[in-house]
Structures are given as structure tokens and as C-alpha cells.
Amino acid sequence: MATGRITYQDMLNPIFLHPSDTPTSIQVDKLQGSADYRAWKRSMEINLSLKRKLGFVTGSTTQPTDDATQADLYEICNNMVIAWITHNLSSSIKKSVMFMTSARDIWSNLEERFSVANGSRKYKLNRDLYGLKQNSLSVNDYYTSMKVLWEELDAMNILLISTTTTDETKTLLKTIHQQKEETKLFQFLNGLNETYNPQRSHLLMQNPLPSVESASSTLQQEEAQRELLSLNSDTSETTAIFSRANLDKTIICTACGMKGHRGDKCWTVVGYPKWHPKNPQNLSTSKTKQFNNTR
Template identity: 50%
Template sequence: MVIAWIYNNVSDSIKNSILFVNNASDAWKILEKRFQVVNGSRKYKLCRDLFNLKQNGVSLLEYYTAMSIIWSELEDMNALPVITTLTDEIRVLMKTLDVRKQEAKLFQFLNGLDDEYGAHRSQLLMMDPFPSVEMACSVIQQEETQRETLKMTVGQSSEIAVMYSKGGNHGNSNGSGSSERCIECGGRGHSKDNYWTIIGYPKWHNTYRKNFTSKIGNVSGRWQSGRSNNRRMENSTSV
């Protein structure tokens, strides 16, 4: 039964190499020796791919997903041995190893981001302690969404400007000229689609900087709260 399962789950070329092995244990040992050597090359390729992985204009979701796949495979290859006796020293060691691993992921993620997120990268690296890579991705993703919304608004405004420059009606129904009025704030000179409070402030504006700092603080608060809950669960489990 086991040997049949092995035959059915390997390619034809691999199957031919163990075709005359009648014992499942021997067949498994042959395959283990054969592919154990390849693991070193596979690890090297994954590490190289991870180092060379850059955003290069793709969406943040695509970039983060590609990086997560590599991380997952590397973690499977670098699995730690099972610990049967859990002491306080081992808990501290495991926690330290996890912090180092999370820091490495954060640096790899930030390193591959496009240069347009350089300011956000600097802000995240100044946080103490460092945020998790999930938190950093959340902050950058919010910025990406805001930029996409702003680009759409700017594009629509440009189309309207072109239409008016080509002889569109500048006035109201009675033909007299009038300034555009925002239905959101009541001010003149802009429309609701160009109202910064709705679409987001430009990067040079002080309000944008305050909002960004507040955004990081909110995400950091949720992250710290999650870590505190995890610690309480670990402590209750250990008791």
C-alpha cells in the first residue's frame, strides 16, 4: 500500500529510479538521500530570490504575497527540533529568536519597497520597538490606497479642466460666470472631489504628517495589544 502511494505521488522520471525497489522503507531512503542534497541548492536559490525581490511597481499585495511564499518555504526547511521540556531559559531563547526572525522579515520587506515609500520606511524604522512586518504592510497599504484615490481624483479634475479649456460652459444656466462651490464645506474655488478633508491631504501638508503619525500610533497600539493578549495566553497556558 505504501509503495503504491509513493509511486502514485512522484513523477515518471523519479518513479523509474525506484521502480525495482519493493520495500517502501528502502524506496523512501533512496528518495531522501537523492533530494536531501538538493535542499542546499534550493535554500540558496530561495535566499537569493528573497534578496533580489523588489516591488518594482506592482501592488503591495502582490509584493508581500510573493515574499511570504518564500518565507514560508524557508521556514519549513529550517524547522527547529522539537522541545520536550520547556524551561524559563528556553522560553526566553525562543522569544528572542522569534524577535530576530520578525526583524529580519521587516528589513527584507522594507528593503524591497519602491523608493516612493522611502519616507514611510524611515518612519517605521524609527519606531521602538520595531513593528511587525504585518503592521508595516498595513501602514504602507493604507498609504497605497490613499494615493490611488488621489490619482483618480486628479485624473478626473484634469479631464474637467481640459473640457473647460476647449470651450465648455464656465457659467451657470443664465449665462453669468460664477466660481465653483464645494457642497461639502461651502467654500469656493474647488469641488467636493478636490476637498482635501475627503480625498486626503498632500504629503507636504502639516495635516498629512499628523495623520500619518496618528495612523502609525493606532496600528502600533493594536499590535501591542495583540502582543499583550498573546503573553497573557502563554502565561495562563504555562500555569
């Protein structure tokens, strides 16, 4: 940076801070505890990696010992990473790490405190997954809720990396992937509302089975079509009501001469309802009251 310009090489240096970097440059959902730690950690890793500062928390970037200027730059970056971390912690958690001076130490401390054993977390994720139902959710929201659980489970079930690949290995991996996708499809279809039974049966009869993404897309189209038909039905019914109302105004009763109803529906013919003053029972009661008042 001798010329005063920021070069590409400068930006590749992990102890370089861009002038636009501030303590609030990284913003994710604040860490509340062990329940949201894995999601918070992943979000922070992505953001720190984008700024080439992930090494400050993993330990791969260390403080230079042979150059005082570089050591000072490292310290500045370390404090900025601390600021980014603490800015995304709840107030109570922030207080517990406020006086720690190493971003690496804070990261390790949070890992020890909030990282849940894989077995317990896997059990909870699978329980939530099998208990998830669509209910009042839209198809898209239901699929998204399920995908969040799948993604975290997949991240915890990473297969070992093989350095040598054979045709048999490729076939095995393809079969495993296909079984995983089928399991996701069955889980997704199982939680759908009963109103989608015909579509569920149609999807299951396809050979080969569709991907869960394709099934979700199909059901979302069906959902949109139903909403459109429902809207058209409501509009047609409203139009019919107004049409009947306008038609009734042209009808003249042959029994009483009033407008709005036919002679065979006239109360003078079929009788007045009980609440009407001209109902025979109401008339008799009224006459009795008048007679008693005259006595």
C-alpha cells in the same frame, strides 16, 4: 461496514478508501525536478495526510500478514496512493517510476533523486531573498513573494524540541523569535521602491517595531490611497479640459470675428504658424510659383 454504512471508525482506518476516491482525487502542481521538489513534497504530504494515507509513503502503515482480506485492502490502497503520486509527476518522471509496485519505494526514490542538500538550498533561498525587489510588483505581490522564501527557510531551520522549559528558556526563545521578525521586516523594507521612503522611515521610527505583516498592511493602505488620488486627479483634469473646451466656444475673437479664441491669441495678430498657408513665407513661395508658371 457490516450494515453497508460507512462509519467514523471505518474512515479512521488507513486501509479504508472512500467511494469518492479516484486516481485524480489529489491534484497539485506536477513535479518537474529538484527546483520544485520541496514544495511538491509538502503539498503531497498535506493531501495524503488528509486522506490518512501518509503512512503508505513514510512506512508507518505496513501490509497485514495475518489477514488475507486486510492484505488485499492494503494492496488496493497502496495502488491508489501510487496513482495519486504518479498523477502529479511530469511525464518524464512518471515513466521512470511507472513499474515500481510500492508507494513507499516510489517516495524514497523521488527523495533520493530530487532532494537538494540543505546547504545549497539555503544558499539559493537567501540569495533570492536578498535580491528580491518590489519593482513593478504591487505591495501585496511583493510581500507574498518574500513570504514564500521565508516559509521555506523557516521549515529548514527548525529548532530542537526541548522537553523542559524554564523562564530563561522562554525568554531566549522570545528573543530569537523577535530577532527573526525584525530581520524579516528589514528585508521587506529594503526591497521597497523609493516612492515609499517616507512610509519606510515612519515604520522604522516606531517603538517597538511593527511586525512585517503590519508593515505590509500599512503600505497596502498607502498604495490603495495613492491609486484613488491618482484616479481623482485624472478625473479632475478631464473635467477641466471639457470645461475649457465648452468655455472656448463662447469666446468671439475681436480681431477676426471667429469663435473659439481671444483677440490676443489670434493668428492675424500674433502671426500664422510656419505650416499655415497664410504664413508670409508660404505666401511668397506660392507667388513665385505662380509667376514662373505664367512665363
